[in-house]
Amino acid sequence: MKIIFIGKKTSKPISLSLASFISILFILFILFIYLVIYFPNHEKTNNVNNFKITNETLSNDKFLGAQNFNIYVDQIGELHSRILEIDQQTERLQSIIKKQILGKEKLPKLKKKDKLDGKGGPFNGMKTSHVDIQKTLAILMESMGVREEIYNKMEAILLKQSVLKETLPTLYPVNVPYTSSSYGWRMDPIIGKRAFHEGVDFSAAHGEPIYATAGGIVLKAGKHGNYGNLVTINHGGGLQTRYAHISKILVKKGDIVKKEDLIAYVGNTGRSTGPHLHYEIRLNKKSLDPKQYLKR
Secondary structure (H helix, E strand, O other), rough: OEEEEEEOOOOOOOEHHHHHEEEEEEEEHHHHHHHHHHHHHHHHHHHHHHHHHHHHHHHHHHHHHHHHHHHHHHHHHHHHHHHHHHHHHHHHHHHHHHOOOOOOOOOOOOOOOHHHOOOOOOOOOOOOHHHHHHHHHHHHHHHHHHHHHHHHHHHHHHHOOOHHHHHOOEEEEOOOOEEOOOEEEEEEOOOEEEEEEEEEEOOOOOEEEEEEEOOOOEEEEOOOHOEEEEEEEEOOOOEEEEEEEEEEEEEOOOOEEEOEEEEEEEEEOOOOOOOOOEEEOOOEOEOOOOOOHHHH
């Protein structure tokens, strides 16, 4: 028996035996069965493998997360211990300094509420969570701020008793009653992260006059990186003052200035978000807290 296929060109029909036709049907049937069985199993195998990989990745992430978590806990404990040691050293130094201070000026001391618990560390054996770590870090940061303030006051008392007392800058550089940003750690207004601010910012209007806070010799007067237009005055003994973000400079390098001399005008040059005066006091290139020295 033969099966004849007739195409458009009827002059050349295609003939096919029954056996050949059945063989083709059988091959197509086997191919269909293979496709039906293979693909679901293959997809299932892939899903199982993906699930295994995902679980392994999650397990690894959890392991690494636990490791990092324990590292943070250990570092916080060490920081807590070091703060306690610094407190003990500060008390010893205060007892020595007290004998050298003239007048009635008292040394700053930690208040009872600012002292850390020295028994058992910051977590004291408790089950620790991420929230606990965040709270402890906030407490430690606040504690460091309190201690920095005490250190700055002690430093100012010693300098006022030293040979530099006659050259210390005490005048406000601009006629404004407050500062917009204080000395020390703060949230940087441009990068949005904590950064150390080495001076104070006065929110003075553009063109506000700037005065020398102490007598000395102009060391710099011009553009200086992020400071914008900058004036630096050398007061001797390693003591300097800096006046930054200026709009117009009225002095030049080498000029001798006296306390209260007009030296520049407030501006918005350099790395600045608006008109203001950035003011620094430095001793041997290290910054001091200006608010410990300035007087109205």
